[in-house]
Amino acid sequence: MGRRLIVGTTIDRVDDKSLTENSAAANRTSLWGGRFAGGPSEALARLSVSVQFDWRLAPYDIAGSRAHARVLAGAGLLDPEELGRILAALDDLEAACASGTFRPTVDDEDVHTALERGLLERLGSLGGKLRAGRSRNDQVATDLRLYLRDHARGVAARLVELAEALVEQAGRHVDTAAPGMTHLQHAQPVTFGHWLLAHVQPLLRDLERLRDWDHRTAVSPLGAGALAGSGLPLDPGAVSKELGFRTSFANSMDAVADRDFVAEFLFVTAMIGVHLSRLGEEVVLWTSQEFGWVELDDAFATGSSIMPQKKNADIAELARGKSGRLVGGLVAVLTMLKGLPMTYDRDMQEDKEPAFDAVDTLELLLPALAGMISTMTVRVDRLVAAAPVGFSLATEVADWLVRKGVPFRDAHEITGKLVALCAARDCALDEVSDADLATVSEHLDPSVRDVLSVRSALAARITPGSTGPGPVADQLATAADQLTTWRNWTAESVVPR
CATH class of the missing domain: 1.10.275.10 (Fumarase/aspartase (N-terminal domain))
Structure with missing residues (x-):
């Protein structure tokens, strides 16, 4: 093992x-210098x-x-x-x-x-x-691959913890109605559990990306030497096996020049940063006075130095902010690499700090986000009250008309006129009189009110992946199984003794 x-x-x-300090010049170690008459400036x-x-x-x-x-x-x-x-x-x-x-x-x-x-x-x-038989060129390429493969599993473990926190919260709200949105405008009712699980899916994709990246990165450069391989009878395959790689390099020049694995790792971490930023933005909205859907636990919020009443979602805001440095690290490395000739160039010294910073950033941020999500209190009353607001049940009317044989193009037009009538009269869809329904369209009759409830709208969503309580429960079970598999992967050893 x-x-x-x-x-x-x-x-x-x-x-x-x-x-x-090492003041004795005689103790200085250098890996080069034989052809130089003096030391570096x-x-x-x-x-x-x-x-x-x-x-x-x-x-x-x-x-x-x-x-x-x-x-x-x-x-x-x-x-x-x-x-x-x-x-x-x-x-x-x-x-x-x-x-x-x-x-x-x-x-x-x-x-x-x-x-x-x-x-x-x-x-x-x-x-x-x-x-x-070795050079710093193949040595550092090997070291960095080992380091990132090792720490990628640490990042993945923290991703699993965040996803599990979201799944746990979603399990409490399988049938909690909420106002689903597009363009940040009320669109159709959803369950809050479905909404939370929508943030789990990108994290699962991030885990897939890390595993795919790990497969491509598990190639040992050791034995490539400075660029030309070795004139000594070495065995790169044996080194590869001992260090937990799946294979050794195919071309010694590429082995020391390749930093695809760093750039790709930084893409994955940048993508993670984007997903965390989007989650953070929603938490900021949910905890605002205007929304008031979520209350953060005191342990995962901060206050103001001047306004005693404030309770700030700093973790969510930092998730947004730190996504910038993760994206920036990717851009820096891609820009550094784009003009390099074969093989090793000292520019590559700049590959490590962005990679290290990405690891440090995510290992710091992810546990805080997981704690914030797992301890937050959802204001079910506020969510349920907001679910039908903004004529969010209009699509139910259009679907009702379609089931009666009306072409959707016509159903959309009829429903739009009904909404315009309600907006002009400042009333809800189910408050329109029978006579007014008939005025809007001959296809509308009082039975349309059967679909004008949030509960009926949610119950109608029964197809896989939909927002109804049944499909959401299925999503929960699937996500929980997937996360168990991912947790096992994160625990695998990478570098043998």
Whole structure:
């Protein structure tokens, strides 16, 4: 069995101020420089450093190093004793990273440099053998795939929790009438359970996208080297299998140049952001005084520093706001990639921060949204009272006429005239006199009032996927089954030990 490698804050983030000092120049580790007469300028060094954000890749880099060490041993480039020492040192280094006793320094250019320094400190020159047959180019591509595959399941688990909160609320309101809307205008009555489940469907599609993305991303680049593969007798397939990938790269140049998996991940997270934003906007409307359909729990709302009466839907508003940064991350990476020649280019350093930010944003936002939805109180009385407002039963009249044999084009015209009459007289559809009905159309008679109730309108919606209580109950059962399957998928291990 594998294990999840999602790690805590000790190793997830390192800012500039937390980088440890390493004043002894002799201790500086560099993965390049032999052909240079001097070191990089301070300006170049400051621009190049990425360890403050790519340090979170450390456990994945160590997992890749274990697999690479075993492949080197299989190729006869490490003897069994050397392999054992390297694996033990990697275990010790991983534990030190997790505990915080090993940290990157101001002299470490990136996560790979820092970890090689840690290995050299433990093994001396033997630690340098691990660099054979690999490059930072295939290394970072592997690390980032492992990280995103691991954390995508964490994001998916939070999506499941939000969807389950919506399903739970929907289950309480299978037959609660509400005013369905188009153009934010009253259109036809729906059940509030149906409305809530309408927000579950996009989340299920998001989960599908994550799983599809994971399948395409489960390709190991390790062994591609800098761009041309390796002249050493390595086995990329063995590395791929050990690291939980389904296959290894088909072309070494593409392996190090490919960042489709980052852009696609950011598309999925941007799409999630859009869906969360739409849900957030509706909660903002529902909790307004003008609607008054929902009351938020105190634990998931905020107040005003000047107006004591205020209760603000800040979580919903932040869902709207944070969708912008998720979309922005996608645009930034696509723009960065669009003009790059083969193969690796330093521009690709810019792929990580948007990806990390998307993970961080969703892992922060989704639990808050799930809590807000699961604890909100629905004002059933307000919903039921609003359901027939705005002549929302007009379509029932048109359908009634169709059942009597009137062509829908004519039924639509007749119903429109009836609505115009009611609007002029400021009365409801069921308040029109028998004589006035006959005046509007010979096809209208008093029996039309049988369909002029919200209950009858909802009961008539019996086709699959409709808003009637029966179809909504079916949707609930299906969604619950799907979410159980998705929860199992999110618990699967990605990166083996």
